[in-house]
Amino acid sequence: MSKPERPQSEPAQILLVEDNPGDVPLTREAFKQGRIENDLHVVSDGIEALAFLTQQGEYADAPRPDLILLDLNLPGKDGEEVLEELKDDPVLRSIPVIVLTSSRAEEDVVTSYELHANAYLTKPVDPDEFIETVRAFEKFWFSVVRLPPEVDN
Template identity: 85%
Template sequence: MTDPDSFRPEPAQILLVEDNPGDVRLTKEAFKRGRIENDLHTVSDGTEALAFLEQRGEYADAPRPDLVLLDLNLPRTDGEEVLEELKGDPELRSIPVIVLTSSRAEEDVVRSYELHANAYLTKPVDPDEFIETVRAFEKFWFSVVRLPPEGN
């Protein structure tokens, strides 16, 4: 049987859009514990996220993410605006976006899916549960799901 990790010769490029330093630290810890090689890039607001995704300014050499983890409650440009711009851009819309937020509001869930989020996860309050949640979706998205090649 073939190792599922062997299908991905290069580390996965993940963009984490998160303004809470504690959640950034927990996410990094979860990925470090996982078996899947990845490069986790972090930005702390929606304006930086769009610059990273569009490779503008200081992010001119940024890699195209294989996956975006997006908080909704962000300074400057909020997560909904980032999602709307990302999914409205023909060059970027194929990048899967997982909304990872503390909001349990039904309207946030509905609105995120209307804006074509690929998944909506509510951050657990407990740090161990948070790490387990991150590891579970990492395994799903990088071992089970087949991601689109760049440019599609």
């Protein structure tokens, strides 16, 4: 029998990169209602996201996320720039990235997958549907998918 990657007593580390203050509490609520113990870390722009991921400045003690939820429309560096830098970094590229955005533009979908996003989800406008969407991918990513173990630098 194989050993799980993360002991069940350890919460999943999730980084939410989201500049819309209304979507943050909805996401927190969805994860709270879910069955997976998690620590949700939130940053509001692309520059902060990269600082968190590379443990720079105030994020020197930030944990390595098990999963990143990335909005595309961000101030500073946009989500596509963050995704590109993340996937170019040999230490960080194995972290799964789910693009969670309000954009339904086909070019955004195509570009996100070209930049190696693991999934692209369009945020539902209805709050209950939004929560259901978050819960569905939480269940999939933490109950069905086997995530990569952390790689030592």
